[in-house]
Amino acid sequence: MIVNGKQKIWSDYQKEIPDNHYFYVRSCIRQNFFPASEKTFLDIVRNKLGLDFFETEHHTTCGGIAYHSDSIPQETLMTIVARQFALMTESGYENYVASCITSFGIYTEVLDTWHHFPELEAKIRQMLWDSCKREFKKPTHLAHASDVIYKLRGAINQNAKHRLINRYTGKPLKVVEHIGCHYSKMFPSKGVGGAEYPYVLVGMVESWGGEIVDYPERRHCCGFGFRQYLVQANRGYSISNTHKKFESMSPFEPDMIITNCPGCPYFLDRWQYVISEMEGKTYGQNGQGIPVLTYEEVAGLVLGYNPWDLGLQIHQTNVEPLLDKIGIEYKKEDKYKL
Amino acid sequence: MGKLYDKLMEDYRFKEGLNACINCGTCTAICPAAEFYKYDPRSITDIVQSKDDDEIEALLKSETIWYCGQCMSCVTRCPRKNAPGFIIQALRNLSQELGYFIEAEKGRQQYAINKAICGNILNYGYCIYPRTFSHKNHPESGPVHKWIEENLEAVHKRLGSNLDGEGPGVLRQIPQSDLDELKRIFDITGATKRLELIEELSLKKAKELNMTEEEYINYTYTAVEKDHLNQ
Numbered sequence: 409m410i411v412n413g414k415q416k417i418w419s420d421y422q423k424e425i426p427d428n429h430y431f432y433v434r435s436c437i438r439q440n441f442f443p444a445s446e447k448t449f450l451d452i453v454r455n456k457l458g459l460d461f462f463e464t465e466h467h468t469t470c471g472g473i474a475y476h477s478d479s480i481p482q483e484t485l486m487t488i489v490a491r492q493f494a495l496m497t498e499s500g501y502e503n504y505v506a507s508c509i510t511s512f513g514i515y516t517e518v519l520d521t522w523h524h525f526p527e528l529e530a531k532i533r534q535m536l537w538d539s540c541k542r543e544f545k546k547p548t549h550l551a552h553a554s555d556v557i558y559k560l561r562g563a564i565n566q567n568a569k570h571r572l573i574n575r576y577t578g579k580p581l582k583v584v585e586h587i588g589c590h591y592s593k594m595f596p597s598k599g600v601g602g603a604e605y606p607y608v609l610v611g612m613v614e615s616w617g618g619e620i621v622d623y624p625e626r627r628h629c630c631g632f633g634f635r636q637y638l639v640q641a642n643r644g645y646s647i648s649n650t651h652k653k654f655e656s657m658s659p660f661e662p663d664m665i666i667t668n669c670p671g672c673p674y675f676l677d678r679w680q681y682v683i684s685e686m687e688g689k690t691y692g693q694n695g696q697g698i699p700v701l702t703y704e705e706v707a708g709l710v711l712g713y714n715p716w717d718l719g720l721q722i723h724q725t726n727v728e729p730l731l732d733k734i735g736i737e738y739k740k741e742d743k744y745k746l
Numbered sequence: 747m748g749k750l751y752d753k754l755m756e757d758y759r760f761k762e763g764l765n766a767c768i769n770c771g772t773c774t775a776i777c778p779a780a781e782f783y784k785y786d787p788r789s790i791t792d793i794v795q796s797k798d799d800d801e802i803e804a805l806l807k808s809e810t811i812w813y814c815g816q817c818m819s820c821v822t823r824c825p826r827k828n829a830p831g832f833i834i835q836a837l838r839n840l841s842q843e844l845g846y847f848i849e850a851e852k853g854r855q856q857y858a859i860n861k862a863i864c865g866n867i868l869n870y871g872y873c874i875y876p877r878t879f880s881h882k883n884h885p886e887s888g889p890v891h892k893w894i895e896e897n898l899e900a901v902h903k904r905l906g907s908n909l910d911g912e913g914p915g916v917l918r919q920i921p922q923s924d925l926d927e928l929k930r931i932f933d934i935t936g937a938t939k940r941l942e943l944i945e946e947l948s949l950k951k952a953k954e955l956n957m958t959e960e961e962y963i964n965y966t967y968t969a970v971e972k973d974h975l976n977q
Binding site for chain 1: 757778779815817819821829835838839842852856858862863866867871872879883887890891894897902903904907912913916917918921924925930931932934935940941966967969970
């Protein structure tokens with residue numbers, strides 16, 4: 409009975425992820441700080457796996473960072489989102505995939521609020537018409553880009569050139585997965601595995617040979633905090649949260665961190681540098697830092713992409729110790745070649 | 747009694763965020779901001795459900811409503827399906843609408859945030875845009891970001907971006923017709939009016955402090971004069 413109950417709970421947190429035909433929208437933060445990750449994602453799904461992911465240059469920010477830092481009213485955010493949906497509708501697509509966790513949370517929230525308050529949806533439809541003369545259908549499926557990679561993890565594994573195995577010991581790499589708060593903390597049923605046991609990154613890591621590290625502050629926020637990072641006076645909040653996570657994971661000696669949200673890898677990467685500068689403390693084996701990667705970068709390494717084509721040279725924390733452990737060949741002299 | 751509560755109830759996030767709070771404090775226990783700042787989402791939720799106008803007005807003028815980092819960890823954990831993170835959004839919205847934000851050091855940061863983020867949205871179509879994200883304002887971005895900044899076009903070309911280019915791709919130039927649509931959305935949905943209100947009240951405050959606009963923005967962006975920390 410208990411097993412059946414657990415299976416029932418788990419089934420509530422499985423989401424239907426379409427196989428193909430997506431309208432793709434980009435992430436402000438990922439484009440700025442991990443631009444090659446989006447390029448890699450589209451190269452994998454389009455060129456390696458032959459799938460249909462459409463992008464239009466007319467889409468914009470979803471406004472999520474402005475919304476969560478209190479700069480724009482809810483109606484403004486919703487109308488920008490409605491415009492994105494209109495672009496999807498006009499392009500003939502029904503499956504919507506976002507490259508950003510903040511955006512994914514925004515889209516989920518907007519659709520949920522419209523579900524509970526249809527009069528608000530009607531108001532936003534009118535506002536969109538008045539401002540842009542556009543109309544829209546709501547997506548039949550909403551995915552984060554990591555959901556798609558999760559779905560394709562087996563296909564990626566079949567084409568793997570490398571696995572997440574430590575070549576010196578033959579053991580699985582110890583991987584910290586950081587899910588990003590807005591993936592499923594607000595609406596657990598919309599993320600693979602829900603908020604308690606999010607499986608989207610775990611599934612990738614296990615499929616590609618790695619081993620997940622479970623540590624006390626695994627679900628703690630990276631510390632972005634929107635206005636708590638955007639304003640210089642507040643950044644102590646941001647680094648304190650990252651510090652808390654690193655202190656918690658450090659005894660487990662992780663080889664790497666894989667991230668879901670575009671912002672989290674930036675903070676987990678850069679605040680390691682700042683902690684080192686402020687306190688002289690470096691994490692990771694031999695004090696070399698713990699490399700922090702996006703899931704696209706990890707998928708790219710598994711598939712045999714050149715690390716410098718993946719943009720790993722624009723991380724502050726060096727990735728070479730990880731590349732060496734996996735056995736990935738790279739040219740040092742090419743790292744900063746432009 | 748209840749007038750400010752009624753104003754809050756006009757906000758859908760408040761309607762979604764407040765059920766019956768049982769004061770268990772689970773939200774405070776899980777909250778990253780409560781560990782760092784003098785912040786207690788439990789008591790904030792309790793105050794708003796009291797419908798006490800005086801207490802809610804004090805909250806709207808306080809530092810505490812600006813401490814939340816919007817991670818929404820509280821939403822997952824509340825055993826009564828409250829969402830203190832949504833309640834905070836509604837409080838911050840009303841604090842701005844009524845001009846109370848100007849009373850708080852952390853509230854006064856809003857003008858600097860608006861100038862940066864909404865400036866990026868309306869000028870470029872992105873919340874964050876590489877030519878306005880400087881190493882000078884973000885020294886924590888590290889030496890690697892200084893290198894990126896000094897070689898922006900070449901780095902993005904190397905990584906396959908379409909920086910300021912035509913057509914789709916990473917950091918493409920978003921066509922002016924689309925930026926015009928964003929501006930009309932801002933006008934029709936109340937964002938422009940809100941930004942103008944924040945600007946008006948902020949410049950008035952700058953004058954009171956005998957500061958230029960630039961000095962005021964720099965001051966609110968960097969100043970920590972009150973004791974905000976939970977230690």
